[in-house]
Amino acid sequence: MQVLYFGWVKSKVGIGQEQVSPPDGVESVGGLIDWLKARGGGYEVAFADASEIRAAVNHEIAPHEALIKEGDEVALFPPMTGG
Amino acid sequence: MQVLYFGWVKSKVGIGQEQVSPPDGVESVGGLIDWLKARGGGYEVAFADASEIRAAVNHEIAPHEALIKEGDEVALFPPMTGG
Amino acid sequence: MIRVQTEDFDVGAEIGRITDGNLEIGGLASFLGLVRDFAGDEKISAMTLEHYPRMTEKQLEKLEAEARERWELQDVLIIHRFGRLEPGERIVLVATAAPHREAALESCAFLIDWLKTKAPFWKLEDRETGPSWVTAREEDEVAADRWVRVSDK
Amino acid sequence: MIRVQTEDFDVGAEIGRITDGNLEIGGLASFLGLVRDFAGDEKISAMTLEHYPRMTEKQLEKLEAEARERWELQDVLIIHRFGRLEPGERIVLVATAAPHREAALESCAFLIDWLKTKAPFWKLEDRETGPSWVTAREEDEVAADRWVRVSDK
Numbered sequence: 001m002q003v004l005y006f007g008w009v010k011s012k013v014g015i016g017q018e019q020v021s022p023p024d025g026v027e028s029v030g031g032l033i034d035w036l037k038a039r040g041g042g043y044e045v046a047f048a049d050a051s052e053i054r055a056a057v058n059h060e061i062a063p064h065e066a067l068i069k070e071g072d073e074v075a076l077f078p079p080m081t082g083g
Numbered sequence: 084m085q086v087l088y089f090g091w092v093k094s095k096v097g098i099g100q101e102q103v104s105p106p107d108g109v110e111s112v113g114g115l116i117d118w119l120k121a122r123g124g125g126y127e128v129a130f131a132d133a134s135e136i137r138a139a140v141n142h143e144i145a146p147h148e149a150l151i152k153e154g155d156e157v158a159l160f161p162p163m164t165g166g
Numbered sequence: 167m168i169r170v171q172t173e174d175f176d177v178g179a180e181i182g183r184i185t186d187g188n189l190e191i192g193g194l195a196s197f198l199g200l201v202r203d204f205a206g207d208e209k210i211s212a213m214t215l216e217h218y219p220r221m222t223e224k225q226l227e228k229l230e231a232e233a234r235e236r237w238e239l240q241d242v243l244i245i246h247r248f249g250r251l252e253p254g255e256r257i258v259l260v261a262t263a264a265p266h267r268e269a270a271l272e273s274c275a276f277l278i279d280w281l282k283t284k285a286p287f288w289k290l291e292d293r294e295t296g297p298s299w300v301t302a303r304e305e306d307e308v309a310a311d312r313w314v315r316v317s318d319k
Numbered sequence: 320m321i322r323v324q325t326e327d328f329d330v331g332a333e334i335g336r337i338t339d340g341n342l343e344i345g346g347l348a349s350f351l352g353l354v355r356d357f358a359g360d361e362k363i364s365a366m367t368l369e370h371y372p373r374m375t376e377k378q379l380e381k382l383e384a385e386a387r388e389r390w391e392l393q394d395v396l397i398i399h400r401f402g403r404l405e406p407g408e409r410i411v412l413v414a415t416a417a418p419h420r421e422a423a424l425e426s427c428a429f430l431i432d433w434l435k436t437k438a439p440f441w442k443l444e445d446r447e448t449g450p451s452w453v454t455a456r457e458e459d460e461v462a463a464d465r466w467v468r469v470s471d472k
Contacts, residue, residue, distance in 0.1 A: 082438030165285030178331015
């Protein structure tokens with residue numbers, strides 16, 4: 001599963017994207033965030049408050065409840081500031 | 084008193100402006116409209132429905148109740164269509 | 167700034183004059199009005215805008231002052247043409263600049279709404295069936311009224 | 320039409336490309352967003368816009384489609400820049416053309432409101448105190464929400 005980070009999430013995690021293989025049981029965006037946070041370090045800082053994190057699954061905005069699966073592209077980022 | 088006509092009021096009256104000397108008793112925009120209408124011809128056609136007529140006194144939008152006096156510049160016209 | 171003129175104007179140049187070098191502007195909203203080649207289902211070959219010269223500038227200046235009082239604006243531009251215009255020609259440009267977009271967008275909509283009903287212009291269309299004065303639209307009154315403050319009613 | 324690019328754009332040329340020769344357009348509304356040289360009371364020397372390339376075009380195309388579904392529009396243009404921009408530089412241009420002004424003005428406001436919260440861009444400001452990510456404004460959520468249809472809630 002490809003995970004991309006943007007904005008201050010990227011700054012805090014320290015990388016822009018990575019390939020991850022979350023264990024069985026990590027089935028949603030929210031589950032992925034919790035799993036990443038548990039890695040500690042920059043991840044723990046970036047995902048300290050999950051309510052601040054927005055997500056996209058395969059380039060579509062998705063809520064934390066959205067299901068994810070092997071092969072998906074998941075992006076995690078702060079609220080967008082376009083315009 | 085200088086009276087100016089615009090839009091279809093001008094087309095119907097047939098002239099763009101004129102000097103008029105309404106008699107005592109014609110003290111408001113509404114009174115002027117009634118007095119002009121009584122002249123008949125194009126005036127009667129232009130002012131047939133006074134509710135369609137808008138006015139300005141000395142370049143300021145004015146209601147039919149607005150008082151007018153010798154020396155004023157009064158303009159009578161249909162609703163404006165700017166923009 | 168107010169301009170009432172027969173000549174055409176250059177939208178890009180006008181907007182550039184407002185924004186160039188002003189580093190405090192966050193957003194510029196604009197509205198450009200054009201002559202269409204139809205009205206209802208009739209073709210129009212030209213539109214002649216008549217106005218009330220001494221009153222027009224006064225009214226437009228009042229509109230600008232009203233917009234500046236209601237919103238924090240860095241610049242206001244209203245250019246309104248008069249005379250004979252053909253389909254496709256520019257009639258009016260309203261542009262407002264502000265630190266944030268809300269003030270720019272709202273004041274631009276306000277100005278064009280009020281121009282429609284409070285600027286002393288009258289439009290004569292050359293239709294296939296002959297010349298015809300444009301009548302005020304009911305919706306324009308409604309649009310203008312939504313900007314009337316309760317305290318002014 | 321959607322364009323996501325690092326290069327600057329020419330507002331007058333872009334608007335002209337929409338209006339020239341289209342005799343059915345009655346009004347064109349536009350919004351131009353610029354980099355300001357301050358944020359709060361701090362000076363800004365530059366702003367870097369990061370975006371999510373494959374998603375950005377998709378989201379902007381959705382926004383255009385949504386605007387065209389809600390209003391009768393003759394044209395929609397969204398140009399959004401990314402990369403490093405200095406104060407005074409153009410960031411975004413939204414332009415909408417319609418037979419009547421209401422559709423043009425409303426859809427332009429709609430598009431810029433939704434761009435603020437639904438277009439995957441993130442802004443990093445170079446402040447005197449160092450780089451700082453722009454945080455989303457509460458007001459932007461409110462502004463975006465007013466366009467949500469009851470049926471979509």
